[in-house]
Amino acid sequence: MSTSSVDALATRLRTELGPGAVVTDEAARRTYECDGLTHYRAIPELVVLPDSAEEVQAVVRGCREYGLPFVARGSGTGLSGGALPVAGGVLIVTSRLRRILELDLRNGRAVVEPGVANLAISQAVAEAGWYYAPDPSSQLVCSIGGNVAENSGGAHCVKYGFTVHHVTGLEVCTSDGELVWLGARKSARSVGYDLVGVFVGSEGTLGIATKVAVRLLRRPEAVTTILAAFRTVADAGAATSAIIAAGLTPAAAEIMDALAIQAAEKAVNCHYPAGAGAVLIVELDGSAVEVAEEEAAVRELCAQSGSFELRVAADAAERAEIWKGRKSAFAAVGRISPQYIVQDGVIPRTALAEVLAEISALADRAGIRVANVFHAGDGNLHPLVLYDERVPGEHAAAEEVSGAILDLCVSRGGSITGEHGVGVDKAAKLPRMFTADDLDTMQLVRCAFDPAGRANPGKVFPTPRLCGEAPRHRSAGDAVEQAAQRAGIEAW
């Protein structure tokens, strides 16, 4: 692709979308050079801020005509480099697409634009007693379009499921520049293949969601948040297992280890029990009677597993106090380490104690510290691998430990990512979980949606599949492939 085609596209989009929607200034473009995974950087050749689905369509059509790859970006909070721009390509930012188009509580549904923040949906219906369930930690700012791309989870997905369980329909701009509705706005489902099911979590590689229909839930009658302190992470893990084994389905079950607690104390003074080697936060919700019954059961199971102190939030303020430490944990680690890697892996819940012991051994061998914060209810680990880049060799050692943790997850039958996505960061790791045939098969979907590979090239899959004969796309395909290769070289 040449600079001249980008210039031509920029000129055209200035006319079509207005000058304010097109960013060509290098300093301005640089602000979009990375997402939440900051060590991958690439400056997009052109940044466009469309204000409607039709404007997204205009940009994507332009990309098709000029053979340019495009990457969609919401709020840029992603942690796997999914919104990393392609150098030489176009970045489509959805931040102006912030309208809540429809709230229909009688059908428990909202239709929103992709730039709407996750929490804004819940806020819009809070007064009426409804909410949107998936709650990634970044929910205050992360966009629903980004959630769709990543199939985002959150602390409460152990009970309520992920984005894919709460999105019933999408308007999508395909890489051909067609706007098409998939799935249902208000119904349980639509006729034909479940294209919504495969689009959610495709990390921007199948097109751009321009409208999102989400399911809303009634706020539960009662919520109880329990904080239990244990001497060891193994005890906290055992308590979690006991809770699940007892047939309880907590709305959330989160564990922080000693190092994570230490960081959180430094950052936000969360006043967790002194001497805790681990804390377990259990949230229960539902009818008041059930929550009370379950709370009694959780208290007893925690005590049996060695909990030495247990607090129950009496009101919303106390609940927020308990969550404060957990929610700040990732950022708080910055207080105890100049740099750190946020890892995201999944193991069967029952392997928790064993895997944590092995992570600790890995860290010791490498002379690296690892703080653990995790969604214990579903076995989703977030080890925070700490390092100081001024110490020679420490960054490399941290990367090695971080990678070894993923290998550990896979060896236990788990996953290399539970909610942060593959993006650019873990594409090379995907073959640890899937065979070449599996990956080839997944890319058949890519070939159906985006045969020229213009949508977010270089992400998810380590090796792009050639999509057979598609003469009308060939010249564009070549340019895109080169871009994908470049992105690959820079990233890995």
Place this chain on the structure above:
Amino acid sequence: MVKTVQPSSAAEVAEVLRDASAAGQTVVPRGAGTKFDWGDAPSTVDLVLDLRELRGLAEHAPADLVATVGAGTPLADLQAALAGAGQRLSVEVGSTAATVGGMLATGEGGPLRVRHGTGRDLLIGVEFVRADGVIAHSGGRVVKNVAGYDVGKLLCGSYGTLGVITSATFRLHPLPAARVWVCRTVQTPQDIHSLVGALLESTVEPTAVEVDLPALGPGTLAVLIEGTAGGVTKRAKSCRELLAGDVSTADTAPPWWNTYPFEPGDVALELVAPVDALHAAVYALHDAAGAAVPVRGSAGAGVVYATLPGSMPAGPVAAIVDAVRSVLLARDGSCVVLSVPPAMRGAVDLWGPVPGLDLMRRVKEQFDPARTLSPGRFVGGI
């Protein structure tokens, strides 16, 4: 002549499909055959791939609430095995003899969909064989996992046109400690509409909200409430108060629960509508049919089934379906004809408008370019 093969492993399924696609033969997968008459008749069938030998619980990790099962396993067998550990797969389907693979491939759901969705929502990993005989997987064995595309979702409800499911891994739930059905007599779709609206606004948290509206006489709205003993007692009480009228409570399901209103040989309809518009669809159906038509299903999820006599000529059936579709289309609903008697095949459009059909064709073209698998059975002749 149609030949039936009964492979006993994914590798054997792969071999069958490799040979069939090389020989240009067409293949229709089947499980128990409970829905073999659903969808359009395939344009050609050389081989029927009977998957019932792919049965058994390959793995059940009770403490992880996860199980992997062969696609040919009867759902009832799976549930019985899981119940031994106090767990269940949170689906019930009207075709009670169905296999797990058949349930997934047809996207069949049942009463529990209000709370738990359908098989699609509980499936966390899948093994399947492509039309060209390649064995592939997506997902995994852990409940939370976003690695790679979720091809399993695409296979759910694809009527065997994209691949042959050989094994499925599910997220499980503990069996509820207590369950109770609160039933209320209802007279009209409008009754149901008001009651369901109130229920979904409430904090009753039903697991299922089913309706049975026979052609003659009053109908029943049945609300399933599950949870702890104390919680169920309390929520059932608020449910009774909310429903008022002629209400009864039972610890067993009403006899029509989780059954279809149609039998083999009938015209079987599935109406999907926003919960708030379901009554409009039912009224439209009654108006177009010129009589009350039996309706049964998940009023709480906006998915109900209806039946027309198989003896009705194709013309009037098509006219009724069209009339219902025109009402539903404006309300984001759909009316699928699940099955018609053999004589009516080809004379009624089973699917109606299909949003995204062009993309669906492209998906089919990628997965099965030679149209080996169930050609013509699905939407748009896919």
